[in-house]
Amino acid sequence: MAYSAWVSLYEWDLVMPARWVGADNYRALVSTEFLEVVTNTVKYSVGVVVLSQALGLALAVLLNDRTRVGALLQASIFSSYVVSWVAVSLLWIWLLDPQYGLVAYLLRLVGVRGVNWLGDHRWALWTLVLVTVWKTVGYPMVIYLAGLQAIPGDLYEAAALDGAGGWQRFRHITWPLLTPTTLFLLVTLTITSFQGFDIVKIMTQGGPVTSTVIYVYYIYEQAFQYFKLGKASAAVVLFFIVIVALTFAQWLAFRRRVHYLA
Amino acid sequence: MSPTRVPIRALTVAGLAVVALIEVFPYVWMVSTSLKDMAGVTRFPPTLWPSPPHWENYAKAWTSGPFLRYAVNNAIQTLGILICQLFFGCLAGFAFSKLRWRGRDACFLIVIACLIVPPQVRFVPLYMLFSKLGLLNTYASLIVPYAVSALGTFLIRDAFLQVSDDIVDAARVDGAGTFTIIFRVLAPIVRPTLVAFSLFSVVYHWNDFFWPLVMTTSEAVRTLPIGVAMLREEGTGDRWHVIMAGSMFVVAPVLAVFIVAQRHIIRAFTFTSLK
Numbered sequence: 001m002a003y004s005a006w007v008s009l010y011e012w013d014l015v016m017p018a019r020w021v022g023a024d025n026y027r028a029l030v031s032t033e034f035l036e037v038v039t040n041t042v043k044y045s046v047g048v049v050v051l052s053q054a055l056g057l058a059l060a061v062l063l064n065d066r067t068r069v070g071a072l073l074q075a076s077i078f079s080s081y082v083v084s085w086v087a088v089s090l091l092w093i094w095l096l097d098p099q100y101g102l103v104a105y106l107l108r109l110v111g112v113r114g115v116n117w118l119g120d121h122r123w124a125l126w127t128l129v130l131v132t133v134w135k136t137v138g139y140p141m142v143i144y145l146a147g148l149q150a151i152p153g154d155l156y157e158a159a160a161l162d163g164a165g166g167w168q169r170f171r172h173i174t175w176p177l178l179t180p181t182t183l184f185l186l187v188t189l190t191i192t193s194f195q196g197f198d199i200v201k202i203m204t205q206g207g208p209v210t211s212t213v214i215y216v217y218y219i220y221e222q223a224f225q226y227f228k229l230g231k232a233s234a235a236v237v238l239f240f241i242v243i244v245a246l247t248f249a250q251w252l253a254f255r256r257r258v259h260y261l262a
Numbered sequence: 263m264s265p266t267r268v269p270i271r272a273l274t275v276a277g278l279a280v281v282a283l284i285e286v287f288p289y290v291w292m293v294s295t296s297l298k299d300m301a302g303v304t305r306f307p308p309t310l311w312p313s314p315p316h317w318e319n320y321a322k323a324w325t326s327g328p329f330l331r332y333a334v335n336n337a338i339q340t341l342g343i344l345i346c347q348l349f350f351g352c353l354a355g356f357a358f359s360k361l362r363w364r365g366r367d368a369c370f371l372i373v374i375a376c377l378i379v380p381p382q383v384r385f386v387p388l389y390m391l392f393s394k395l396g397l398l399n400t401y402a403s404l405i406v407p408y409a410v411s412a413l414g415t416f417l418i419r420d421a422f423l424q425v426s427d428d429i430v431d432a433a434r435v436d437g438a439g440t441f442t443i444i445f446r447v448l449a450p451i452v453r454p455t456l457v458a459f460s461l462f463s464v465v466y467h468w469n470d471f472f473w474p475l476v477m478t479t480s481e482a483v484r485t486l487p488i489g490v491a492m493l494r495e496e497g498t499g500d501r502w503h504v505i506m507a508g509s510m511f512v513v514a515p516v517l518a519v520f521i522v523a524q525r526h527i528i529r530a531f532t533f534t535s536l537k
Binding site: 063073086090092094100137138182191197220246 | 264275378382465505506516531
């Protein structure tokens with residue numbers, strides 16, 4: 001414990017010299033380049049969070065039974081979550097290869113011309129979003145499943161007796177009772193998607209041009225390719241503030257939730 | 263069940279099966295590609311099962327870099343981190359749950375605060391620290407930053423709190439020392455928590471690419487994910503059979519464990535995040 005307290009103190013001491021250079025590092029950050037990084041990060045995050053949460057919820061609701069088939073499907077969908085980002089990224093570069101890739105072949109079979117997934121600056125970021133959702137959707141699914149299993153079954157029976165259909169039961173029982181889960185996932189997925197790095201480093205190196213440079217990759221580039229440690233540290237500090245703010249928002253949301261129930 | 267229900271149910275199952283197929287088939291393709299030769303990789307239309315299978319791709323990938331070194335390093339890193347995290351987690355969990363001391367709750371708040379600091383925030387300052395200490399490119403730079411896990415401490419404390427103080431007192435009366443109480447009495451009782459956390463930690467660190475990439479430049483301490491990522495940089499694009507074979511070195515152990523212990527692993531990931 002003393003160790004982690006010590007490290008956490010040291011972190012900030014080491015960031016301080018960056019500040020002594022003046023606010024220059026922060027001023028250097030305010031640029032069109034940085035603005036693009038922030039825009040990319042927000043696009044990537046929103047894409048990943050919205051898609052994986054919606055898909056995760058849908059899968060959880062449909063798979064919420066304790067049959068063997070259900071368990072098998074759950075496990076297959078979750079499996080990618082434990083596989084290394086490096087392997088997943090390499091695999092998808094190969095699958096999306098414009099010439100020999102499986103995806104291009106399958107699309108040609110159904111007569112669709114695929115886009116240049118990773119080579120086109122209009123598509124590359126969204127391709128990363130799709131691959132990320134493919135890899136991580138199992139996580140919101142199992143968290144939602146845990147949330148669903150906490151909902152008492154008699155609520156549904158009572159609603160069914162009152163003549164509520166499937167959609168109505170979802171709308172008035174499942175969805176409101178899952179609100180804490182949804183909030184939890186919203187914040188957790190936002191924070192983890194802000195941390196996206198491996199997939200960019202391996203699949204696109206930020207390209208084409210700078211269309212897939214997202215936040216952590218930017219910090220990495222500044223620190224280890226341009227050796228601007230001061231600027232990188234300034235970016236780290238901003239990043240930290242955003243994460244603390246998000247966590248605080250989550251805490252507030254949860255507290256309000258508890259008041260509602262009480 | 264009304265007659266319209268049956269087709270809806272069948273459609274749902276079919277839809278879910280398609281999703282599961284989309285999730286799993288790429289791994290089948292990975293294995294299939296890893297057994298092709300160059301001609302098979304670029305053949306059009308692509309074939310699913312290469313004949314004859316080219317197992318030598320695995321040997322090619324393994325010898326294209328010091329992969330034995332990478333694998334050993336990966337194991338040292340993953341297990342080193344796990345042992346430290348469990349050891350310190352049990353000690354701190356005990357101090358935070360079964361001992362009373364001034365400032366305990368304040369210190370515990372600091373631990374909770376550490377939970378929200380991701381490695382991507384710490385790497386720049388820690389990199390500078392380790393380079394000042396001359397510890398870059400050592401196992402220490404891979405293991406020490408993760409030696410104490412806030413999450414682990416939190417989970418273990420929580421589990422220890424569930425154990426009645428009477429058990430601790432009884433052990434003490436029997437003459438057990440603090441270490442015996444922690445590791446011989448309490449740890450076995452909270453084994454499910456320890457197992458769940460261990461699975462989580464091992465999967466995370468075995469796959470970790472970011473931290474070793476930042477902290478190491480020397481092949482002597484680099485790990486499998488880095489070695490595999492470098493396979494692609496070595497050659498031109500069409501060596502996909504070798505790259506896929508190499509990827510299996512990272513993927514296969516995790517998937518093998520996952521297939522055997524899927525229920526435990528899914529529970530571990532749910533448990534570690536919902537607490």
